[in-house]
Amino acid sequence: MVTTADADTKIEAEFDKLDLNRDGKLDWSDYETLLGRYEQAAGTGPEDRRLQALRGFYQLHYAELLRHAGASGGELTKSQFVSATRSLTADTTRINAAEAGGHLIFDLIDTDGSGVISQQELTHYLTTVWKIDESEAVYNLSELDTDGDSQISRQEFVRGIQFHLDA
Structure with missing residues (x-):
């Protein structure tokens, strides 16, 4: 059985992976860097429909994280990310x-x-x-x-x- 502490540890590790500029917060620039890496890995350009779909997904997902965190700005701390991810995962009214x-x-x-x-x-x-x-x-x-x-x-x-x- 996975405990809340185990789940939080996994979510914290996910934050650490996504905080690509290592500034202790997650903002859209981290996702832009990640999308650039996907583009490099796919060997295509930004016009690739698969990359465009992934960009749209990440934009929606990030907006939902900000909404669930109640973040007034465009960035999330690690604790906000953990809380928002837990809330978003439990929110069955939205996209999985x-x-x-x-x-x-x-x-x-x-x-x-x-x-x-x-x-x-x-x-x-x-x-x-x-x-x-x-x-x-x-x-x-x-x-x-x-x-x-x-x-x-x-x-x-x-x-x-x-x-x-x-x-």
Whole structure:
């Protein structure tokens, strides 16, 4: 059973990953940097419809975080992010962020359009977007590949993202 403290620790770690300029707060410039990394990883330009869809998703998601935090400005502290994420996750009247975002991200990672994510595609995504060491990417494939076929289906990816965010 996942405790509130465990969930908060995961959300805090997510904040640390998203605070790309390491200034202790999350604002739209962090998302712009993240989107630039997605663009680099996908090897496309800002006109790519997949990137445009992801941008729209992040804009909506960030606006919802600000709303749930009651933030008067355009930035979130770590504690506001934790509180807003918990509230947003519990808000069933809105879009399921983990599921919607998971589908959009899957489309960008699956660069060859095969309908599955290979180890090479996952490694490229994790090292380019999240700056994770290649050895970590192997671990992430085995964690997401629930049927053991050495690739990640859309369903496995979206389920893995939901589990990561909801746990």
